[in-house]
Amino acid sequence: MTDISQMPDAAPTTKPKGGSLFEKDARTKRRNAAESRFKMYGIAAIGIGLLMLIVLVTNIVTAGTGAFQQSFLALNVELKADKLDKKGNRNIEDIKKVSTFGYAPLIASALESEVEKLGIQTDLKPKEMGKILSKAAQAELRNYVIANPDEIGKTVSFRFLVNSRVDGYMKGRVTRESIANDKSISVEQLDFVDQLRDAGVLYKAFNPDFIFGADASDQRPEAAGIGVSMLGSLFMMLVVLALALPIGVAASIYLEEFAPQNRLTDIIEVNISNLAAVPSIVFGILGLAVFINYMHLPTSAPLVGGLVLTLMTLPTIIISTRASLKAVPPSIRDAALGVGASKMQAVFHHVLPLAAPGILTGTIIGLAQALGETAPLLLIGMVGFIASNPPDGIVAGFLSPNSAMPAQIYEWSKRADPAFYERAWGGIIILLIFLVTMNTIAVLLRRRFERRW
Amino acid sequence: MNDMTRVERTVDSKAIKIAANNVQVYYGDTHAIKDVDVQIEDKTVTAFIGPSGCGKSTFLRCLNRMNDTIDICRVEGDILLDGEDIYDKRVDPVQLRAKVGMVFQKPNPFPKSIYDNVAYGPRIHGLAKSKSELDDIVEKSLRRAAIWDEVKDRLDAPGTGLSGGQQQRLCIARAVATEPEVLLMDEPCSALDPIATAQVEELIDELRSRYSVVIVTHSMQQAARVSQKTAFFHLGNLVEFGETGQIFTNPEDPRTESYITGRIG
Ligand SMILES: Nc1ncnc2c1ncn2[C@@H]1O[C@H](COP(=O)(O)OP(=O)(O)OP(=O)(O)O)[C@@H](O)[C@H]1O
Ligand SMILES: [Mg+2]
Numbered sequence: 182m183t184d185i186s187q188m189p190d191a192a193p194t195t196k197p198k199g200g201s202l203f204e205k206d207a208r209t210k211r212r213n214a215a216e217s218r219f220k221m222y223g224i225a226a227i228g229i230g231l232l233m234l235i236v237l238v239t240n241i242v243t244a245g246t247g248a249f250q251q252s253f254l255a256l257n258v259e260l261k262a263d264k265l266d267k268k269g270n271r272n273i274e275d276i277k278k279v280s281t282f283g284y285a286p287l288i289a290s291a292l293e294s295e296v297e298k299l300g301i302q303t304d305l306k307p308k309e310m311g312k313i314l315s316k317a318a319q320a321e322l323r324n325y326v327i328a329n330p331d332e333i334g335k336t337v338s339f340r341f342l343v344n345s346r347v348d349g350y351m352k353g354r355v356t357r358e359s360i361a362n363d364k365s366i367s368v369e370q371l372d373f374v375d376q377l378r379d380a381g382v383l384y385k386a387f388n389p390d391f392i393f394g395a396d397a398s399d400q401r402p403e404a405a406g407i408g409v410s411m412l413g414s415l416f417m418m419l420v421v422l423a424l425a426l427p428i429g430v431a432a433s434i435y436l437e438e439f440a441p442q443n444r445l446t447d448i449i450e451v452n453i454s455n456l457a458a459v460p461s462i463v464f465g466i467l468g469l470a471v472f473i474n475y476m477h478l479p480t481s482a483p484l485v486g487g488l489v490l491t492l493m494t495l496p497t498i499i500i501s502t503r504a505s506l507k508a509v510p511p512s513i514r515d516a517a518l519g520v521g522a523s524k525m526q527a528v529f530h531h532v533l534p535l536a537a538p539g540i541l542t543g544t545i546i547g548l549a550q551a552l553g554e555t556a557p558l559l560l561i562g563m564v565g566f567i568a569s570n571p572p573d574g575i576v577a578g579f580l581s582p583n584s585a586m587p588a589q590i591y592e593w594s595k596r597a598d599p600a601f602y603e604r605a606w607g608g609i610i611i612l613l614i615f616l617v618t619m620n621t622i623a624v625l626l627r628r629r630f631e632r633r634w
Numbered sequence: 635m636n637d638m639t640r641v642e643r644t645v646d647s648k649a650i651k652i653a654a655n656n657v658q659v660y661y662g663d664t665h666a667i668k669d670v671d672v673q674i675e676d677k678t679v680t681a682f683i684g685p686s687g688c689g690k691s692t693f694l695r696c697l698n699r700m701n702d703t704i705d706i707c708r709v710e711g712d713i714l715l716d717g718e719d720i721y722d723k724r725v726d727p728v729q730l731r732a733k734v735g736m737v738f739q740k741p742n743p744f745p746k747s748i749y750d751n752v753a754y755g756p757r758i759h760g761l762a763k764s765k766s767e768l769d770d771i772v773e774k775s776l777r778r779a780a781i782w783d784e785v786k787d788r789l790d791a792p793g794t795g796l797s798g799g800q801q802q803r804l805c806i807a808r809a810v811a812t813e814p815e816v817l818l819m820d821e822p823c824s825a826l827d828p829i830a831t832a833q834v835e836e837l838i839d840e841l842r843s844r845y846s847v848v849i850v851t852h853s854m855q856q857a858a859r860v861s862q863k864t865a866f867f868h869l870g871n872l873v874e875f876g877e878t879g880q881i882f883t884n885p886e887d888p889r890t891e892s893y894i895t896g897r898i899g
Contacts, residue, residue: 442705512742516805518700520755520812521732530754531744 248607413583420487429498465557501543735814799830
């Protein structure tokens with residue numbers, strides 16, 4: 182027992198053995214060099230990844246934002262009663278007899294009087310002037326008149342879509358040089374468009390119909406929208422959610438909490454992991470064989486698409502659910518059993534609530550995967566179907582033919598007119614917004630509920 | 635060991651609550667409990683002591699069939715509770731565990747409110763007919779576990795937010811809330827500081843008036859302080875079982891003596 186106060190004030194210090202700590206020896210230098218080299222590799226890898234992401238996003242945004250804007254022509258159209266309702270009795274059946282062609286003269290004369298009013302000089306005949314408008318304009322006018330027969334005889338202001346070439350010209354995609362061999366538009370028409378634009382009646386504006394509208398045929402890219410296929414995707418997701426979540430969770434709970442550990446459950450486990458790695462097109466062909474050829478469910482229907490995607494999503498949900506059940510500490514189960522809860526009570530009162538955020542996260546990620554899946558839809562005919570009418574009612578939503586967002590995008594990207602190409606990019610933006618939102622929700626859920634015990 | 639004189643020794647023998655005869659436990663091929671015979675008396679604290687890995691927890695978990703949850707575990711022999719074989723086919727382990735409660739080594743409150751932790755057992759067993767009755771049970775149990783004063787103002791706070799010692803007493807409150815007849819405790823104080831340990835020990839001594847308590851402990855002093863009967867396990871065998879006073883002052887088996895004097899274990 183030495184008393185500290187008796188120690189000499191300035192005890193001699195020992196000398197460092199080997200080298201000083203202030204100088205790095207060769208070994209340390211080598212190790213440090215290796216470490217900083219490794220850090221550089223890592224930073225470079227992340228840099229490349231980020232660069233790719235930035236290129237991808239800017240590419241998509243520059244190519245796709247155009248789809249959300251469309252060029253419109255403002256026109257005041259006189260709904261001439263002698264053309265639309267010859268008998269003058271406002272009978273809806275008689276009005277419906279006038280085909281879309283019957284509306285063309287109305288638009289042409291409206292355009293003519295507009296030109297006169299604005300004092301625009303042009304050599305174009307009224308019929309050629311009318312060609313700058315979309316073919317959808319006549320149909321739009323007809324739908325309006327059928328919906329509002331009382332307006333016949335009055336003059337109503339409209340905002341008509343212009344055709345895709347003119348729209349492309351407004352967006353800079355189409356130039357005077359590029360239309361040299363194009364029969365559907367002439368340089369004179371472009372001059373005319375310039376004049377209308379300068380007068381302020383032809384302008385670009387946000388086009389909600391792209392988001393909410395239906396697909397259109399090859400001749401009318403300017404009228405095509407992704408809305409109906411979005412509904413198709415929605416109905417498919419409802420099917421996936423309603424089937425995959427309960428089946429997946431029930432299967433996982435049984436396997437994780439109740440099933441005995443034996444050869445059979447091992448085999449099942451391995452096969453579930455294998456299923457998660459099966460290419461989605463295989464599920465597509467299975468769906469074609471079972472749901473359509475054998476069970477005779479309707480082709481192209483979201484119900485069938487949903488069933489196929491359910492098969493594809495189940496393994497993902499089962500795997501993530503089992504992982505989150507496993508993450509619940511066994512002491513919680515012991516605690517519940519220890520106060521006399523049955524196994525089922527222990528699972529449903531204690532384990533499941535703790536695993537729920539993980540289960541939801543897995544489900545959302547599975548749904549997001551399913552939402553972006555295209556290949557299996559190819560085989561059950563949801564690609565190539567022109568979704569031109571929104572389904573009327575819930576049942577039709579599940580059973581009538583429809584497309585899905587990724588299928589619609591694929592379809593647009595195949596079509597010849599470059600205006601469709603723009604819409605494909607626009608569709609990708611919408612799809613990505615959905616996926617990013619879903620994944621963000623999943624991440625937030627996981628953050629919010631992480632480790633509560 | 636002066637503490638040993640603190641608890642009055644009850645020499646008169648009481649009714650037998652649990653009788654284990656010829657119990658063997660296997661984990662797969664491992665023979666973890668060999669041929670154990672033990673009588674656990676009613677309204678008595680019985681301590682299980684022995685070196686690590688000797689099978690104390692294993693045997694304790696046999697008494698309320700918690701071993702059923704381990705797939706590879708196999709129990710042979712009979713264990714009678716009130717003269718009825720708890721491993722009989724007709725016995726539902728869930729019903730058994732309501733009678734034989736358990737407190738675990740690591741405090742494991744549910745990640746729910748303090749109130750819900752205690753109320754859970756009575757709820758699933760339908761012990762309370764009304765909310766106020768349930769409130770009474772919760773308060774009584776928390777009082778019995780000597781934690782009422784600390785938590786009475788925050789019954790809605792999560793049980794996991796309490797300190798380790800408070801959590802363990804909460805778990806004890808949760809166990810007594812279902813009115814068990816036997817309370818099994820596996821090293822209930824191993825995560826606690828001396829003050830909390832003293833509180834739990836006091837509590838165990840009080841619980842003795844109503845239940846029969848079986849406690850596994852690594853602390854000789856604790857066994858001596860709280861128990862009336864002591865069982866010494868070694869390598870899966872029950873080496874010696876008897877009055878605590880006798881085991882600690884005058885053990886019959888040399889292995890017991892070496893263990894309690896600190897030479898093996
Ligand atoms: N789940 C299990 N699976 C396989 N073997 C086990 C299992 N639990 C315990 N054992 C074995 O059974 C024997 C007894 O274990 P037990 O946990 O009962 O010991 P213990 O006396 O409680 O030890 P400690 O004092 O360290 O808690 C040990 O050899 C252990 O390896
Ligand atoms: Mg133990």
